[in-house]
Each structure stands twice: as structure tokens, then as C-alpha cells.
Amino acid sequence: MTYVRSAVLALTLCLGAGSVEAAPKPVAAAAPAQPDPDEATGFTHTAIEIYRIAPGQQQAFLEFIAKCDEANRIAGLPPRQLYVHSDGADWDFILVQPEHTPADKAAALDKAWDQVGLPSGAAFFFEIRKYIASHTDTDAIGPTTAKAYLDSIKK
Numbered sequence: 001m002t003y004v005r006s007a008v009l010a011l012t013l014c015l016g017a018g019s020v021e022a023a024p025k026p027v028a029a030a031a032p033a034q035p036d037p038d039e040a041t042g043f044t045h046t047a048i049e050i051y052r053i054a055p056g057q058q059q060a061f062l063e064f065i066a067k068c069d070e071a072n073r074i075a076g077l078p079p080r081q082l083y084v085h086s087d088g089a090d091w092d093f094i095l096v097q098p099e100h101t102p103a104d105k106a107a108a109l110d111k112a113w114d115q116v117g118l119p120s121g122a123a124f125f126f127e128i129r130k131y132i133a134s135h136t137d138t139d140a141i142g143p144t145t146a147k148a149y150l151d152s153i154k155k
Contacts, residue, residue: 042152043141043142043144043149043152044098044099044141044142044143045098045099045100045139045140045141046096046097046098046099046139046140046141046142046143047095047096047097047098047099047137047138047139047140048094048095048096048137048138048140049094049095049096049097049135049136049137050091050093050094050135050136050137051091051092051093051094051095051132051134051135052090052091052092052132052133052134052135053092053093053131053132053133054130054131054132054133055133057130057131057132058092058093060130060131061092061093061131061132062093064127064128064131065080065082065093065095067116067117067118068080068118070112070116071109071112071113071115071116071118072109072112073112074108074112074115074116075105075108075109075111075112076105076108077101077102077105077109080095080096080097081095081096081097082094082095083095083096099139
């Protein structure tokens with residue numbers, strides 16, 4: 001079964017330049033999941049995913065991600081942290097979440113995944129790719145501070 005990484009939701013949706021409507025206020029963030037930290041460093045590895053969505057698929061992509069977040073909720077995990085493009089580079093959405101599911105939540109997440117009817121394995125790969133024009137992701141350490149990271153090299 002495919003596991004889903006999880007994190008905090010902080011939606012910041014701003015309307016396009018020149019709009020006279022007010023931008024919605026960010027949604028209050030839930031407490032982040034406490035994933036298993038890296039044993040060597042003690043830091044949490046965070047996945048940062050940048051999506052450019054296929055034309056006309058923005059709503060369908062967000063509906064799919066909302067379904068993934070519902071599986072997280074059922075499993076006792078917070079939703080992903082979502083950022084919505086408002087100006088600048090050519091991405092549509094950024095998702096930020098722990099790189100790994102906490103070990104004590106993996107079985108519950110797999111069960112919730114099935115409960116909400118999400119595809120697994122290759123079926124997941126084909127389903128999510130329907131919405132994506134391009135996608136990049138990276139594994140980062142954090143969140144942290146400059147001091148905490150610098151202190152880690154002194155160990």
C-alpha cells in the first residue's frame with residue numbers, strides 16, 4: 001500500500017494583480033505531525049513539492065489532495081501545508097509535508113487511504129499524473145533555525 005506523507009495546512013490564496021476583490025485570509029494552521037526525526041541529526045526531513053497543473057485541472061487536483069488530506073484526518077494526522085500561487089514564477093501549488101509518515105501512524109493511514117477510496121501503487125501514479133503538467137520535489141531538513149543547524153555540525 002502507498003503511504004501518504006502529512007503536514008500542516010496553511011492556505012494563502014491571493015487573487016490576481018489588479019483585482020478589486022480582497023484576498024481570503026490564511027487558514028489557521030494545525031499543529032504539525034511529529035514525524036520520526038533522522039537518528040543521526042535529530043532533524044525532520046520535509047518534502048517540498050512544486051506543481052504546475054495541467055490546463056483546467058486546478059480544481060480537480062485540489063479535490064484529489066483534499067481527499068488525501070481526509071485520509072490523514074481519519075488517521076489522526078494533519079493535512080498537508082498548501083501554498084497557492086499568486087504572482088511570480090510558473091508554479092500553481094506548493095505542498096509541504098514531512099518526508100515520512102510517523103511509524104505509529106502508518107497502519108492507520110493505510111486503512112484510511114482505503115476507506116476514502118484512494119488508489120495505491122501504480123494506480124496512484126496514473127491518477128495524480130492526470131492533473132499535473134510538471135512537478136518537482138525535494139527533501140529538505142526543517143523547519144529549523146540557523147543556530148540549531150549550525151549547532152548540529154558541532155556534535
